Amino acid sequence: MTIRRASELPKPTEAELAILGVLWERGSGTVRDVHEALYANDGGGYTTALKLMQVMHAKGLVERDDSQRAHVFRAVVSKERTQKRFLSDIVDRVFDGSASQLVLHALGSQSASREELKEIRQLLNRLDRESK
Amino acid sequence: MTIRRASELPKPTEAELAILGVLWERGSGTVRDVHEALYANDGGGYTTALKLMQVMHAKGLVERDDSQRAHVFRAVVSKERTQKRFLSDIVDRVFDGSASQLVLHALGSQSASREELKEIRQLLNRLDRESK
């Protein structure tokens, strides 16, 4: 038996991430659900989605309920955890390990609403207090 | 002749990014420089670094001065532009297009010094003023 801690799950590939996105949004879904949400428009085949999801299941990224004829899939990794993981990766690899460099870039080059700015400021205040 | 605008340069792969890191830091370097900075310790071969840099040159990611026997390489893409590119990618693919979601995650889960927090706050103030 192989036990694998969550942190050792492989990093999702690009196509896998798109599928996880659908599962996170819906909570769960069949291959058909995912195919229609992602591939139906741009001509991707049904079996392509199926194969990807089989691979993801083999990797442990998704779990599968096969009590129904159309198996129902569900993400094993949470969205938050995955976001954090990609974030650390990018901080290490292109921002020399400095998260605040990344924050400065992100704030500078992308748009944020006043609502979001307010939220960020509140978090900033809290961090300031905690690091006193 | 093929002319390629900067925005169409391919996204550097993981190994390419490490090499770009060395070139950004040094300004320029030979294959030997890069190999010693990156691969010497972990056993990577000299020709591996060479091949990677040849591929990068073919892709247009680096330029090469071959007037010397040991060719001197220099990054074509700037560090800032590459950071921005990876950032947009990750915002689109795992943060549903919301840069401030990313900022909140980054601030929450990674450490930032008081200096950096101050810098972020200043930028925040400026953004607030501008969006008034």
Next chain:
DNA sequence: CCCGCTCAACGAATGACTTCGTACAGCATG
């Protein structure tokens, strides 16, 4: 019972990335 539909399983083909072995050129030294 048989046809047609939906589905999972499997394997092949392709292409990208990475690593490395080998070949070959230039140059200095004896």
Next chain:
DNA sequence: CATGCTGTACGAAGTCATTCGTTGAGCGGG
């Protein structure tokens, strides 16, 4: 000139991600 050193060039091999064609199972309607 022969040898050794340092460099580039080239191609093969391995791995992984992605795409797709084919097969066979199960099920319901005629």
